[in-house]
Amino acid sequence: MTRDPALEPLTRSAEDYLKAILALSGEAAVSTTQIAQRLELSPASVSGMIRRLSDQGWLEHVPYRGVVLTDAGRRAALRMVRRHRLIETYLVDRLGFTWDDVHEEAERLEHAVSDQLVDRMAEALGHPRFDPHGDPIPRSDGTMDIPDYxxxxxxxxxxxxxxxxxxxxxxxxxxxxxxxxxxxxxxxxxxxxxxxxxxxxxxxxxxxxxxxxxxxxxxxxxxx
Amino acid sequence: MTRDPALEPLTRSAEDYLKAILALSGEAAVSTTQIAQRLELSPASVSGMIRRLSDQGWLEHVPYRGVVLTDAGRRAALRMVRRHRLIETYLVDRLGFTWDDVHEEAERLEHAVSDQLVDRMAEALGHPRFDPHGDPIPRSDGTMDIPDYxxxxxxxxxxxxxxxxxxxxxxxxxxxxxxxxxxxxxxxxxxxxxxxxxxxxxxxxxxxxxxxxxxxxxxxxxxx
DNA sequence: ATATAAATTTAGGCCGTCCGAATTTCCAGT
DNA sequence: ACTGGAAATTCGGACGGCCTAAATTTATAT
Structure with missing residues (x-):
């Protein structure tokens, strides 16, 4: 995780796109409108960003057919998910936030924290495997525990x-x-x-x- | 502090400008080149941003003469300083950072944290008046203790x-x-x-x- | 087979932020 | 009073990221 050979650094916006695409990724490719709805953007804007992300190797795009993350893209997205969930856990465990008000805060912080800080928080918390909502926290290598629910x-x-x-x-x-x-x-x-x-x-x-x-x-x- | 009547929300960039201008503010007005040097930007970029900040009421600009923060601008800048120093203190006290490696981290986080989070950190730390370098931490109202050094x-x-x-x-x-x-x-x-x-x-x-x-x-x- | 609906992309604009280059203003020294 | 150089500004251009409107492709229904 985190080391992606020769790729441009991601912008905040791009990080959000990758995270959204990961979350929407089931069997099939993810459609433009799905992404647009989730991020509350116009489909046209999504098309534009998809182009950039595809040019930079974070995903593969078949016009009119949808989008699939590359390995680098999936790693980058999982890194954001790890950050988000660890931050939520930290805020609830250590700073008195409640599980209904951490989301926004984490949504902003996940773009600003360094890997070092994320690791320190994980350590301080004893490397939790689940966040306050029970969502699994990806490890640095991208793996995570998903119970049979x-x-x-x-x-x-x-x-x-x-x-x-x-x-x-x-x-x-x-x-x-x-x-x-x-x-x-x-x-x-x-x-x-x-x-x-x-x-x-x-x-x-x-x-x-x-x-x-x-x-x-x-x-x-x-x-x- | 924090409540500024009718002003546009500040961008990250604008927050950096205000903070830089506050730091450079001595007796006289702050010059374009001073700001440019401090933020490592071209004077042209600074001129442009100065115009926007001035239009929005964060500072007053006399062309070719320099820039002075308005009250709103000073409050906004002090709010950033408070954030920065509290974050540094938190990272050192609670997350094992050292005083030589917190700066960059705080520089990013200060734009992402909510007032709520800042207050929670302050509370968790017992409302410290100085950061790890001994720099005074502004209170929410903008006041701070400045000893006779x-x-x-x-x-x-x-x-x-x-x-x-x-x-x-x-x-x-x-x-x-x-x-x-x-x-x-x-x-x-x-x-x-x-x-x-x-x-x-x-x-x-x-x-x-x-x-x-x-x-x-x-x-x-x-x-x- | 074709008309229509839905999804998607392209085209053209706007804003914030940066830059280099050209221009203007200021001041100091003659 | 004039002028050269430093400082500051304006100009034109770029890019990221968003938008709306228009064009295009794909899917569906008759």
């Missing part, structure tokens, strides 16, 4: 599980969820579930909660 | 003093100085001094040191 609506009823990851960045949702005691590490159990993607009842912290299906789907659990 | 070459020989501030950002000098035990808080005593700005002998930490005059002039002491 089961989303709350897919749980076997009556079987106790550990909530491990909350997949939303929305501050209001995060506050609501935390309020319900649904923080990573909490023991949860699916009590019942209504059909047609209806609300879901979970037992957590000695009480029961009825939760919207879509929100419950963002809560990922692990066994034991 | 006596530079080492101006000390009365034989009178013990406390080294309080080291006025250089040069990493090599800082390492040399730290190596000699000349860190803020150290007890120092002028032993002798050669005429014509010659070397200066100081007693520090039970030993004697001969130091170049110019370097010694960067070491500022306070009584007791």
């Amino acid at each position: 089961v989303a709350v609506p897919d749980l076997v009823t009556g079987e106790p599980m550990i909530l491990h990851r909350v997949r939303t960045g929305d501050a209001e949702r995060l506050r609501y969820i935390a309020d319900a005691g649904l923080v990573p590490g909490a023991e949860v159990m699916l009590v019942s579930r209504e059909p047609f993607d209806g609300p879901v009842t979970v037992r957590v912290g000695g009480g029961e909660r009825v939760i919207a299906h879509d929100l419950a789907a963002m809560l990922l659990c692990v066994r034991e | 006596v530079a080492v070459p101006d000390l009365v020989t034989g009178e013990p003093m406390i080294l309080h501030r080291v006025r250089t950002g040069d990493a090599e000098r800082l390492r040399y100085i730290a190596d000699a035990g000349l860190v803020p808080g150290a007890e120092v005593m002028l032993v002798s001094r050669e005429p014509f700005d010659g070397p200066v002998t100081v007693r520090v930490g039970g030993g004697e040191r001969v130091i170049a005059h110019d370097l010694a002039a960067m070491l500022l002491c306070v009584r007791e």
Whole structure:
């Protein structure tokens, strides 16, 4: 990671593009509009930046077909993800931020910190593998631990599980969820579930909660 | 501080200009070339930026005569100084940085941190009034403590003093100085001094040191 | 097969920030 | 009072990064 043979240094903007593309990368190539929506930019602007990034070897672009990160691009993007998540962890653990208000701060800091600072923070925190939302923190070499998750609506009823990851960045949702005691590490159990993607009842912290299906789907659990 | 009635938000670049101008502000107005030298930019670039900053009310410019910060400009610049020095203090105190390698890091971070983060760091550190180099940290309202300093070459020989501030950002000098035990808080005593700005002998930490005059002039002491 | 809709790229502009080169202003010394 | 050189400014150009509008390509539906 971090050492990319002969590439231009990335601008802040370019770092955001790579990170967005990584996040959108599933099976297929990532489309211009996907990127534009995620970064809240016009598709035309994205086309322009795609050209630069492609010229510089961070990604490959097939016109009208989409974009795939090169190895260098993926490494650079993972480096940003590592920074972001470590910064969030540091701010929550050491500086009294809450999991619903760290995102913006990290979004700015991730472009400003040196590798040295990132490493120092990681060390100070004992090399955490997950951030406050349970998102895995990539190591310097780009690897990370990704547990086998089961989303709350897919749980076997009556079987106790550990909530491990909350997949939303929305501050209001995060506050609501935390309020319900649904923080990573909490023991949860699916009590019942209504059909047609209806609300879901979970037992957590000695009480029961009825939760919207879509929100419950963002809560990922692990066994034991 | 921080609340400036109706002004445009500052860019990173503009923040650097204001900070530089504040640092260069003595009696007289600050000249274009002074700013250009300090920021390592061409005078042409500085002229351009001066115009924008002046249009936006951060400073007043008399063509061919120089530049003076407005109140808003001074507040904005002091806010950056506060950030910079608090960040340096935090990095040294909490993350194992040394006083010779924090500058660059702080230079980048000062543009990225929120007021909230700055306040949290200040709080975590117990609202320090001086940074690792002994430079005073402005409070949120822009005030700061500036002791009455006596530079080492101006000390009365034989009178013990406390080294309080080291006025250089040069990493090599800082390492040399730290190596000699000349860190803020150290007890120092002028032993002798050669005429014509010659070397200066100081007693520090039970030993004697001969130091170049110019370097010694960067070491500022306070009584007791 | 073709018309239309959707996605994408290109074209042309704007702003901030930098530069080098040309020009203007200021001041000091004759 | 004049003039040469230093200091400062303006000018023209570049680039990154954003935009809107127009053109183009691809996908879909009749």
